[in-house]
Amino acid sequence: SQQGEEDPQALSIQEGENATMNCSYKTSINNLQWYRQNSGRGLVHLILIRSNEREKHSGRLRVTLDTSKKSSSLLITASRAADTASYFCATDVGNTPLVFGKGTRLSVIA
Amino acid sequence: DTAVSQTPKYLVTQMGNDKSIKCEQNLGHDTMYWYKQDSKKFLKIMFSYNNKELIINETVPNRFSPKSPDKAHLNLHINSLELGDSAVYFCASSLLIGGGFYNEQFFGPGTRLTVL
Numbered sequence: 001s002q003q004g005e006e007d008p009q010a011l012s013i014q015e016g017e018n019a020t021m022n023c024s025y026k027t028s029i030n031n032l033q034w035y036r037q038n039s040g041r042g043l044v045h046l047i048l049i050r051s052n053e054r055e056k057h058s059g060r061l062r063v064t065l066d067t068s069k070k071s072s073s074l075l076i077t078a079s080r081a082a083d084t085a086s087y088f089c090a091t092d093v094g095n096t097p098l099v100f101g102k103g104t105r106l107s108v109i110a
Numbered sequence: 111d112t113a114v115s116q117t118p119k120y121l122v123t124q125m126g127n128d129k130s131i132k133c134e135q136n137l138g139h140d141t142m143y144w145y146k147q148d149s150k151k152f153l154k155i156m157f158s159y160n161n162k163e164l165i166i167n168e169t170v171p172n173r174f175s176p177k178s179p180d181k182a183h184l185n186l187h188i189n190s191l192e193l194g195d196s197a198v199y200f201c202a203s204s205l206l207i208g209g210g211f212y213n214e215q216f217f218g219p220g221t222r223l224t225v226l
Contacts, residue, residue, distance in 0.1 A: 088153065
């Protein structure tokens with residue numbers, strides 16, 4: 001089955017900097033979702049972007065989707081220590097389970 | 111609080127034992143899921159129930175048996191536990207009606223299972 005893959009696997013930045021994570025996938029999708037997982041916790045939904053959308057914003061988060069390149073990016077602006085977590089992309093190809101990538105582990109250093 | 115809850119949070123047991131994990135959601139969702147997250151953080155779906163009916167059963171050993179007594183509950187029973195079953199198990203829920211699987215999923219806090 002196809003799978004989203006995040007890049008990089010790990011990212012370490014200073015507080016206040018921007019963090020960019022990428023997700024690539026293999027087949028056509030209905031939508032792509034980004035989730036955050038804090039250490040020892042369940043996943044929390046951040047943003048859903050549909051295949052006919054190119055960009056979406058939510059607070060300090062910006063998600064882009066390029067269906068021609070089969071890729072998405074998640075940008076966190078003005079990062080905070082509390083943004084330290086693992087970030088996962090999940091792809092929906094319609095009536096099949098969401099397929100999660102392996103995640104990007106973000107560390108924001110105060 | 112509206113949420114997806116799981117019990118227990120930690121489960122340590124011996125190989126060969128049988129154990130159960132319970133999940134409840136009070137979000138009014140009609141679909142519930144069980145995921146397994148391994149030590150490398152890879153999250154893989156195991157089962158999904160829609161209105162108490164099994165709709166997804168990925169390649170999972172038949173030692174794992176889900177049970178959904180009603181729309182708000184999805185339990186997972188594991189027989190003859192093996193070392194490789196050690197992982198974090200997450201329950202999740204979503205609304206399937208009118209949306210398919212693309213609706214956002216709400217996750218429980220996870221159950222860390224350790225098989226010795």
